[in-house]
Amino acid sequence: MNEGNTDEFDVLVLRKGTHGIPIEQYAAALRERLTDRTVRLARTPAQERELIDDAEFVTGMLLSDDVLEAATNLEVFACAYAGTGHLPLDQLEERGVAVTNASGVHGPNIGEHVLGAILRFTRRFHVGQRQQDRREWRHYQAHELQGSTVTIVGLGAIGQAITERLEPFGVDTIGVRYTPEKGGPTDEVIGFDGDAFHEALARTDYLVLACPLTETTRGLVGREELLTIDPEAVLVNIARGPVVDTDALLEALRGNQIRGASLDVTDPEPLPEDHPLWNFGNVQITPHNAGHTPKYYDRLADIVAENVERFDAGDGADLRNQVL
Structure with missing residues (x-):
């Protein structure tokens, strides 16, 4: 033609x-x-x-x-x-x-990306990879996903796809959305009210951000939220970089206030070559690739x-x- x-x-x-x-x-x-x-x-x-x-x-x-x-x-x-x-x-x-x-x-592919990130930190494949690179045969401790609490911020098509893929793993799920009265596929649904969100963070093992960037969600995860969440929790961000306060995340990582983070999006983005986030062994960075x-x-x-x-x-x- x-x-x-x-x-x-x-x-x-x-x-x-x-x-x-x-x-x-x-x-x-x-x-x-x-x-x-x-x-x-x-x-x-x-x-x-x-x-x-x-x-x-x-x-x-x-x-x-x-x-x-x-x-x-x-x-x-x-x-x-x-x-x-x-x-x-x-x-x-x-x-x-x-x-x-x-x-x-994007539902299926981003759902799989999030599931992969969670399993990576649960079974600590990144630790095994580092030891393999050194040809070092040494046992290390891992975690178990079953029985964990996963909080998913955003229950649109992507949030729903993530929830569906978590169902076989025996986890408890909390969904966060603007209109909690609509309910959703998660075990619980809450709004963005500060007290409710912080109460959910206090019992969260994996925090997944799958929300649009709005006035409400910009800086949603900052210093107070990272102080509230359990130190063994993992952050997974496939939303937009500014949903997380990068300086607060760096402070939390340096202070062992969080187990790790999987970041498909960052602030700034692209992440500069000299940015300190590149240097953490417990931070997984992918170049806004979950959507592929x-x-x-x-x-x-x-x-x-x-x-x-x-x-x-x-x-x-x-x-x-x-x-x-």
Whole structure:
């Protein structure tokens, strides 16, 4: 297909990919699901500006100001990320454009990432690896996950996926969410009220952060929280770096106030080469990698293709994952 022509089409895919996976794979996944519709891929900035002029349904990672300015007929923007804070939401709302996100795409892979991090610290595989590197055969003490309490901050699609994967391990779970009255899949559900949160921290063995970065969650885990949590507890952050006060975390690590931390996100990010967090043997750092999965575009295409069909059927006000 010549991506530069101006033939009519049903869905426009913008050019930015993610996780190093070519955006062509996303367009192909949409075509497999929408066999009776035309999916166009804009591969250059000029093509984005040209093709979006006639587009009603557009999907992509980003929506720059110049591309949005050229969008005279846009009705739906299907964001290919779970987060939409980077989008010009005020302008889209003024134009009456519906916005959806990719919530749920990351559930399985991030759930597995968190489970792996917890098991790593439970069985202390990092200690075994260090001894293997030294060819040192020496027993070391480990922990047991069964009977532990895992507190999960954020019970969206990712928090739910984490909870599901913990079920076979015989743990007690506490969920933290803005609206605890909604309940959730965890054994207990609490809100962000300071007293309730600290009471939960006092009996937490593994604290998993899976929440968006908001005014409420920025600095949620600071000095007071790290003093409250049990010294044998482990922090796992797959949310956003600023949910944790980095200076307070460093103080806790240096003072043995916490057993360890698994950080897929940091503040600052990327983590500078000379940052002290790199030097702790009980800190696992991954480069914001928990979101990577070879199934990303397939899961995203399932959501977006369903919404294309709803939109074409006149159900534009009832789109899956609609945030605006």
